[in-house]
C-alpha cells in the first residue's frame with residue numbers, strides 16, 4: 122500500500138507544521154495621550170518562556186494576569202505625538218520562538234502653558250544650587266533605571282493623601298521670561314501641614330532625600346520599574362529599604378524644597394516615563 126503510506130506521510134507532516142496558538146496582544150488604550158499609562162496584555166502564553174517586549178525604548182516587564190500576562194508601560198508626558206512601535210517575543214510551550222509587533226498612536230496631552238515674567242533673581246539658580254539640582258536629577262534617573270524584577274504592588278493604587286479638592290497640575294508647563302521650564306511631572310494635592318501621607322500601594326522605600334526642588338522626599342519602588350514619589354514632606358515616617366503596605370503612613374504633608382505652601386506633590390514613574398499618577402488608581406487589577 123505505498124499510496125496510503127504516502128498520504129499518511131503527507132497528513133502527518135501537515136499536522137506537524139500546524140502552528141501553535143498565535144500570540145495575541147492587546148494594548149490598552151491604543152491611542153494614549155502623553156503621560157498616560159498603557160497596559161499590554163499577552164494571551165495564549167500557556168507554557169511560554171522568555172516573554173519579553175518593548176514599547177518605544179521602554180522594556181516591558183510582564184506579570185501573570187488571570188490566564189494572560191500583562192505589563193505596564195508609560196508614555197512620557199513629553200513623548201512626541203505620533204506612532205510608537207511595540208514588539209513582543211516569546212518561546213512557546215513547544216519551544217518555538219514567536220513574535221508579534223504593532224504600533225500605538227500617541228496623542229497630545231493638551232497640557233496648559235503658563236507664561237510668566239518674573240525678576241531674574243527669583244528664577245535663576247546660583248551655580249551651587251544648579252549643581253546640586255543637577256546631581257539630584259542624576260540620582261533620580263539612576264533610581265528609575267533600577268528595575269526590581271518582581272512585582273511588589275497588589276490590588277488598586279490609592280490617592281496618598283486626603284485633600285480639600287481634586288489634585289491637579291500634571292503636565293502643565295511654565296515659560297518664565299521666555300524660557301521653557303521642566304513640565305510639572307506630578308499632581309499637587311493641597312492639604313494642611315502635618316496631614317498623613319500614605320503609600321499608594323505596597324512597595325519598598327527605595328530612597329529618602331532632602332532635595333533642592335523636591336524637598337524632603339520618599340520614593341517607593343513597586344517593582345517591575347514602577348516608582349511613586351512623595352515630595353515636599355514635613356516629616357518622614359519610614360526608613361530606606363523598609364517594605365510598606367498600601368495605606369501605611371510614609372510621612373506628613375509639608376512645604377520643604379521649592380514650594381509655595383503646604384501640599385503633596387505626588388508623581389509616578391514607569392522607567393524614565395513620567396506618567397499621570399491618578400491613572401494608577403484605575404488600573405483593572407486581578408488581585
Ligand SMILES: [Zn+2]
Nearest residue numbers: 307308309386
Ligand atoms: Zn508639584
